[in-house]
Amino acid sequence: MSEPIRRLPVGIQSFVEIRTKNYVYVDKTDIVWRMVNYGVKFNYLSRPRRFGKSLLVDTFNAYFDARRDLFEGLRLTEMEKDWIKYPVIRLDMSMAGATPKGITDYLDSAFGKYEQLYGIQPMPDVSFAVRFKDIIVAAYNATGQQVAILIDEYDSPLQHSWHTPEHEACTEMYRNVFAVLKNADQYEKFVFITGITKFTQVSLFSALNNLSNLSFLPEYATVCGxxxxxxxxxxxxxxxxxxxxxxxxxxxxxxxxxxxxxxxxxxxxxxxxxxxxxxxxxxxxxxxxxxxxxxxGATSLLNKFVQNIEIRLEEFDNSYIDSDTLESSDVSSGVDELFLFQSGYLTIKKADEEGYYLGFPNEEVKRALSKIVIPTLTMKSQANVITAQSHSRS
Known part of the structure; x- marks a missing residue:
């Protein structure tokens, strides 16, 4: 393997590690500061897999922890004067699996750590929604500061349970648990949620209808990547x-x-x-x-959301989608271009007043899709040959 002349953060999603171990860091901290201090309270950002969402979440975490030492030499130090430490509640839903039990086990573990931190003794059989609310209130009371809530990869269990018997039960858990964020508004400083795909009607978005989608705002276009x-x-x-x-x-x-x-x-x-x-x-x-x-692993979910991609591949390049569908629709609506855009296989090429022209962003994506398409076409061709041969014998 080639040795880099400097330390590059290959696959590292920890802002703390990058800054303390002298990795090269692309400074996005001015955008982080503006998002917190001049943005809205409830925020959602969609970006493709491996685009730096978790690193962004960790940067927010360090900022709310008032880790000024980590920001030395970065743009945020020129903007921040107060350095107030806020309590942080952070969830990574990619750790929750794709079943109600996986979500239950993860939330029980995550909430248990915060309950221990704030001296909460949960009552037997209390719901996750009540536990979540109690943690938020306890963090506020213990510190005198509003709480920053960071939820990374919110859609991971919903993506992986899609088209399975477990999906509706997973979404019902989301409706119950995350509705608390709206009800606990007075105790919250900032809520930031990341994901790839948007399940508007069946999960977090229906429970938290005051969530602002930052994904298409010009001031945040470069916050990841x-x-x-x-x-x-x-x-x-x-x-x-x-x-x-x-x-x-x-x-x-x-x-x-x-x-x-x-x-x-x-x-x-x-x-x-x-x-x-x-x-x-x-x-x-x-x-x-x-x-x-x-x-x-970027292509692992394609077949769940896009039917007959091997036949339709060419039509996706230079495809057209209206603005409401791309910006507001649910990925479960069945619009293949919506999933392909959100997950990074298509990108915006140009736009008019009514919608967007989408296409493949680069050579890497084209080759990735070809690797999926060619084996599928080969198998179909072989199946057709076998079928034709069997018909000729009969």
Whole structure:
């Protein structure tokens, strides 16, 4: 494996680790500060898998913990004057599995730690909703400060239970538990929820109908991922190494990275090009261009949400979708382009007054989809041949 000349945070989602162990960090902290201090209280952000959502959540966590030492030299220190420590309640729903029991076990463990922290003795058979509310109130009373609530990958159990008998029971748990966030408004400083896909009618969004979707706002278009300016500002030494090891010029190496990993757009009012951060950093670490995103499991849910993708693949490139569907609809509506956009296989190419033109963002995505399509087509062709042969014998 190629040795990088600096420490690159390959797969690291901890802001604390990146800052304390001297990894290269692309500074997004000015956006974090503005989101907390000039944004709304209840926030939701959708971005594809491996796009830095968990790192963003951890950055919020460090900010609310008033870890000024971690922000030295970053833009946020020029903006923050008070450094008030707020209590934080943090949930990572990717740890909850895809069944009601998985959700129950995870919430029981997570809530148990906060109950121990704040000296709460839950009554027998008390609901998770009551326990959640009691934790929020106890944190407020213990510190005198409103509570920051951070929920990462909220949709993971709902994605993985989709089209299974467990799905409705999972969504019912979400309705009951997360409705508390609205009812505990007076005790909350900031609520931030991330996910990939949006289940509007069946889960958190129906329970928390005052949730603001930041996913299409121009001021937050670049909060996850890496821009063209940021790659030059932060990774020029690694691009030089990539160029040298592959006998390319600097511009050729840069162009290769752009072709494979750039091309994402998340807002019609801010069409700044965004690189897939996971693949970009991994390519720079290895000094090698490859399809890193798909090898990380990015395509595992395609067949759950998109039917006959091997037949329809070409029609998705340069497809059209109206604004309400892309910005507001439920992924369970059956609109394949909506799932493909939210999960990173399609991106915004251009927009008009009524909607969006979507297409494949880059070469890595095209190749990832081809790897799915070709084996399926081959199996169908083989099945057709066998069927034809059996008919010819009869």
């Amino acid at each position: 890496i821009t063209e300016d940021e790659i030059i500002e932060n990774f020029t030494p690694e691009i030089n190494v990539l160029a040298q090891r592959n006998n390319w010029s600097f511009d050729e190496a840069h162009q290769k990275l752009k072709e494979y990993y750039d091309g994402y757009h998340f807002c019609r009012r801010n069409m700044t090009d965004i690189y897939n951060p996971f693949s970009l950093v991994r390519a720079l670490y290895d000094s090698y261009i490859s399809n890193y995103w798909v090898s990380s």
